[in-house]
Amino acid sequence: MATFFFLSFLIFVHSSSAEPFIGVNYGQVADNLPPPLATAELLKSTSIEKVRLYGANPAIIKALANTEIGIVIGATNGDIPSLASDPNSAVQWVNANLLPFYPDSKIILVTVGNEVLTTNDPNLVYQLLPAMQNMQNAINGALLGRKIKVSTVHSMAVLGQSDPPSSGFFRPSYEPALRGLLRFHRDNGSPFAINPFPFFAYQSDPRPETLAFCLFLPNAGRVDWVSGIKYMNMFDAQVDAVHSALSDMGFKDVEIMVAETGWPYRGDSNEVGPSIENAKAYNGNLIAHLKSMVGTPLMPGKSVDTYLFALYDEDLKAGPGSERAFGLYKPDLSMTYDVGISNSYPTPSTLKPTATIWCVPKAGISDAQLQSSLDYACGQGINCSPIQPGGACFEPNTVASHAAYAMNLYYQNSAKNPWNCDFSQTATLTSQNPSYNNCIYPGGST
Numbered sequence: 047m048a049t050f051f052f053l054s055f056l057i058f059v060h061s062s063s064a065e066p067f068i069g070v071n072y073g074q075v076a077d078n079l080p081p082p083l084a085t086a087e088l089l090k091s092t093s094i095e096k097v098r099l100y101g102a103n104p105a106i107i108k109a110l111a112n113t114e115i116g117i118v119i120g121a122t123n124g125d126i127p128s129l130a131s132d133p134n135s136a137v138q139w140v141n142a143n144l145l146p147f148y149p150d151s152k153i154i155l156v157t158v159g160n161e162v163l164t165t166n167d168p169n170l171v172y173q174l175l176p177a178m179q180n181m182q183n184a185i186n187g188a189l190l191g192r193k194i195k196v197s198t199v200h201s202m203a204v205l206g207q208s209d210p211p212s213s214g215f216f217r218p219s220y221e222p223a224l225r226g227l228l229r230f231h232r233d234n235g236s237p238f239a240i241n242p243f244p245f246f247a248y249q250s251d252p253r254p255e256t257l258a259f260c261l262f263l264p265n266a267g268r269v270d271w272v273s274g275i276k277y278m279n280m281f282d283a284q285v286d287a288v289h290s291a292l293s294d295m296g297f298k299d300v301e302i303m304v305a306e307t308g309w310p311y312r313g314d315s316n317e318v319g320p321s322i323e324n325a326k327a328y329n330g331n332l333i334a335h336l337k338s339m340v341g342t343p344l345m346p347g348k349s350v351d352t353y354l355f356a357l358y359d360e361d362l363k364a365g366p367g368s369e370r371a372f373g374l375y376k377p378d379l380s381m382t383y384d385v386g387i388s389n390s391y392p393t394p395s396t397l398k399p400t401a402t403i404w405c406v407p408k409a410g411i412s413d414a415q416l417q418s419s420l421d422y423a424c425g426q427g428i429n430c431s432p433i434q435p436g437g438a439c440f441e442p443n444t445v446a447s448h449a450a451y452a453m454n455l456y457y458q459n460s461a462k463n464p465w466n467c468d469f470s471q472t473a474t475l476t477s478q479n480p481s482y483n484n485c486i487y488p489g490g491s492t
Contacts, residue, residue, distance in 0.1 A: 067336060068387075069096030069116070069353040070374070071306055074103065075360040078377045082109035085357070088379050089115055092387045096154070098305065098353045102143035111150040118353075119143060120157040121181065123170065129158065129180055130173035136180035140188060153194055156181060157239065157305075161201040163220050174198060175226045182234055195236035198227065199305045202242050202284070205291055210270035211277065211344070214287030215294045228297040237303035237351065240288055244280040244328065245309045245319055245368075252318040261309075261324060262331030262471050264410065275343045276414060278470050281307070281332060282342040289344050301351075307332070308355035311382055313368035320368045322383050329354060329374070330385040337465035340422060386464075402489040403475050405457035405467035406450050416449035419469040423449075423456035430455070432485065439485035450480060451487065458488045 072085070079085075086109040089097065096116035099106060110117055121129060121139060128135040144153055158178045162170055182196040202208070204224070206217035216224055231238055244260035258265035260280045267276040268283065277283040285302060292298050309328035313320030336349040359373035359382075373382055407416055424430040432439040433448040440448075453473050460466035467473045481487045 066095055067349045067351045068094065068333060069098060069118075069351070070094050071098045071100075071308075071353050071356045072106065073100055073356050073358070073360045075362045076358065076377075078361055079358055080377055080379055082106045084379060086110050086113055086115075088375065089113065091389060093389060094387055096351075096353065097357070098157075100160070104143075104147070107143075107147045107151045107153070110152075111147065114152060116152050116154040118155040118157060119153055121159065121177070123159045123162060123165070126159050126162070126170055126173050126177045129177035131176075133180045133183060136177070136184040137187065139181070140184040144185070144190075144194070145188060148190065148194075155236075156185070156194060156196050157199055158196060159198045161241070162198060163223055164201045164203045171223050174223070175230060178227070178230060182230075182236075191234075195234060197231070197236045197239045197303070199239040199241060202240060204240075205287060208284060208287035208291075210272050211283045211286035212270050212273035212275065212290055214290035216291045221295065225295065228292070228295060228300055231300045232297060237301045238288070238292065238297075239303040239305040241306040242281070242284045242288075242304065243307060243309075243355075244284070247280055248319050249317070257319070257324070261327040262335055263327065264408070264471065266412075267414070273343075276418075277343065278415065278418075279335070281335065285350055286342045286344040289342070304350055304352040306353060306355040308372045310368035310371040312371035314366050317366055317368050320371060325372075326383040326385060331471055333385055333387065334465040334468045335470060337463065338468040338470070340468075340470060346422075402479075403477055404480055404487055404489050405454045405473050406476050406480055407446065407453060407469075408472055408474050411472045413445045415470070415472050416445050419472055420445065420449040420452050422469070423452040426456060428452070428455045428459055438483075451485070454480070454487050458490050462490055 082105045085106070090113055094115070096118065097110065098118040100120050101122060102119040107117060107119065125139065129139065144156070147153065158181055159174055162174050178196050178198060182191065185191050185194050185196065204216055204220050206215050208214050228238065230236070248256050248260045255265055259268065262279045262281070265278065267278045269276050285304070288302055289298065292300055309325040310320040311322045311325035332352070336352060339347065339349055341348050354374065356372045356374070358375055358377065359370055361370050363369045374385065376382055430452055431437055433451050434440060439451045453467070453469055457467045464475065467475050479487065479489065
């Protein structure tokens, strides 16, 4: 049985078709990155609406001024002792790194430390909550507490169990620290941020079915043997495991934020999984899944804030080759591969822009997956009476036929973006009219 232990995610986006829950990580462990102003222009040409920095680089923060791109800035692990011991240190940090740029630069969140609990440094762990409290108090003192929140980012290793997702819980050794942090999140309305990477889950279990599950590709699914829920991708399973862990501690109302998630396009010869095809499939399908707003089985109908890892490669990072090959863009600002985040979302090449199109299930999709899509579509307020007994589209009385009608009707009543015909990668757009007899499928142009 494959473990769900290794997952972690986060995302934000910009433009007229922007999605507020899709973002990107902008790391700087590199010596070949383009100038900040060039990066700001690049981001403005995409649907990315939020950017996470690992520090508070003033040149980058200033370059993002007046772009309306949300910015996450960070205090490092090394800053934590002084922030915890002296409230004035937090005031000085805010005065130096936040106030000179806000509101022209749209700073939305400050992270204090990165994966602190799993450093297993008892002093640092003890100091984390006081540092966060002092930081939030300093922000409140500047009368920005309602607009700028404080969080910290965790490794998935804070979980003691993530499989099955409904039984996720935190490691008991971390619970005392987590309880204080979660009270802080609840009291301040800030998110619990975590870093899941399905890529590492696949490396630990490199079977074809695991790869399909991680990349949002057609697969048999994995049943949570406690709840009976069938999961069709690793992302949903991991996020729901975190949700279950929060619920287990009495904090199910705390929002989850995926601070990092991605897939490398290149790696060393002994690494399993890195490739252009896999990276494009993971990131592209994840974005489509988020844009569909289907949510996860335990948190349906909404998409968790997610930051893609990463904007650029970081060529000075240590470790295996894959560590230096997560970038969506190259230093010359060209795409490494296309995941559909440019402002002009490409029309499917087989469809003319003015063609009448319909949304239909892909071939080979199981009845269980189709039933899930059918239930979701009809639960979104569309009129499913034609597939009820006596309706024009009731016959043939099969899950496949009813799902096809409902999925298309949902699409036609949506903004008709390609991701509105996603349904966890079980549907596709077509210019062939699926209507039959007296059963008329509404159609629309792209």
